[in-house]
Amino acid sequence: MDAQWLAMPILQQLNSGVLVLSTDYHICFYNQFIERRLGVPLAEVRHKSVFDVFTDLPEAWLKRKLDSVVALNAPVFSSWEQRPYVLKLPHLRPISNVSDYMIQNCSMLPLLHPHTGETFVCLLIEDATDVSLYQQELQRNMQALQQANRMDGLTQVFNRSYWEQLLNAEILRARRYHQPLSLILFDLDKFKQLNDIYGHQGGDYVLVELSAFIQSLLRESDLLGRYGGEEFGIILPNTGLQGASEVAKRICRQVAAHPLHYQQQDIRATISLGVAELNPHRQQDVHDLVQCADLALYLSKREGRNRSTSYRDELRHYLQKITESAH
Numbered sequence: 439m440d441a442q443w444l445a446m447p448i449l450q451q452l453n454s455g456v457l458v459l460s461t462d463y464h465i466c467f468y469n470q471f472i473e474r475r476l477g478v479p480l481a482e483v484r485h486k487s488v489f490d491v492f493t494d495l496p497e498a499w500l501k502r503k504l505d506s507v508v509a510l511n512a513p514v515f516s517s518w519e520q521r522p523y524v525l526k527l528p529h530l531r532p533i534s535n536v537s538d539y540m541i542q543n544c545s546m547l548p549l550l551h552p553h554t555g556e557t558f559v560c561l562l563i564e565d566a567t568d569v570s571l572y573q574q575e576l577q578r579n580m581q582a583l584q585q586a587n588r589m590d591g592l593t594q595v596f597n598r599s600y601w602e603q604l605l606n607a608e609i610l611r612a613r614r615y616h617q618p619l620s621l622i623l624f625d626l627d628k629f630k631q632l633n634d635i636y637g638h639q640g641g642d643y644v645l646v647e648l649s650a651f652i653q654s655l656l657r658e659s660d661l662l663g664r665y666g667g668e669e670f671g672i673i674l675p676n677t678g679l680q681g682a683s684e685v686a687k688r689i690c691r692q693v694a695a696h697p698l699h700y701q702q703q704d705i706r707a708t709i710s711l712g713v714a715e716l717n718p719h720r721q722q723d724v725h726d727l728v729q730c731a732d733l734a735l736y737l738s739k740r741e742g743r744n745r746s747t748s749y750r751d752e753l754r755h756y757l758q759k760i761t762e763s764a765h
């Protein structure tokens with residue numbers, strides 16, 4: 439069967455754009471897919487330079503591609519991820535929140551005229567608007583999921599597992615660049631009592647409000663995370679013990695002076711804090727550093743709460759002594 443008569447109707451019905459150019463970039467043919475979107479009949483632009491008809495074409499880039507198709511007699515592909523579109527055409531979709539133009543994959547194929555031996559280049563334009571839309575949405579969802587995986591559901595500060603990853607990374611960074619690094623652990627005082635008085639919801643309210651308040655007192659580079667029930671940690675990059683200790687005292691003071699209003703009642707909450715600095719002469723990991731800050735926090739609780747203690751090695755001996763004398 440002579441299949442030539444099939445070619446033109448199929449070409450015109452194709453759900454892809456077909457544009458044929460001469461080697462000097464003149465338009466020889468485009469199908470209805472392009473004609474409908476461009477709104478210009480082929481007869482009007484045949485033999486015109488493609489750059490005069492599609493005035494937004496990246497001329498130098500396209501000429502390089504077309505010349506290479508002709509010179510190598512081999513196809514070239516341009517994906518929408520590299521370049522969202524080659525021909526600026528509307529996408530004919532009633533969607534307003536994507537690109538106004540059709541996102542495209544474009545294959546450029548060499549064509550040899552069977553009788554004259556003349557070379558042409560066929561640009562095959564595939565509409566990738568839906569694919570790009572789905573991919574953008576997928577990326578948005580993945581980012582949201584990733585964000586949710588990192589945050590504590592109640593307080594919206596980092597959750598423990600992500601905060602520990604951050605602490606690990608900050609320890610490595612501090613060691614690598616010989617920078618100081620400090621850690622503050624803090625715990626709400628008599629929180630059980632607060633829960634008993636105001637109920638679990640009142641307790642939750644305090645956790646939410648206080649973590650937002652403390653976050654607002656910190657630098658953007660400081661990293662606040664919820665370590666456990668009513669225990670939190672703050673990583674202070676590039677901060678030595680003295681600086682961190684000042685930060686801790688300031689937070690302690692400001693929390694105590696910050697009334698929380700819950701169901702027409704004023705709640706006064708206080709916190710106890712422990713501060714530790716990464717020891718540059720010792721191989722400390724996350725666990726060791728947290729343990730030092732935790733010990734300092736324990737002493738803050740023991741000394742009467744609503745205060746901050748900075749870790750020093752002597753504290754271990756002191757702690758040993760007081761636990762021995764307690765037995």
Ligand SMILES: Nc1nc2c(ncn2[C@@H]2O[C@H](COP(=O)(O)OP(=O)(O)OP(=O)(O)O)[C@@H](O)[C@H]2O)c(=O)[nH]1
Nearest residue numbers: 625626627628629630631633638641642667668739
């Ligand atoms: N509302 C609320 N309470 C919590 C949450 N997580 C832990 N808690 C409560 O926090 C309380 C902690 O009690 P304790 O460990 O005895 O400490 P505390 O009462 O704060 O006493 P000190 O730490 O010694 O000052 C417990 O009653 C927990 O049930 C939470 O997400 N929401």
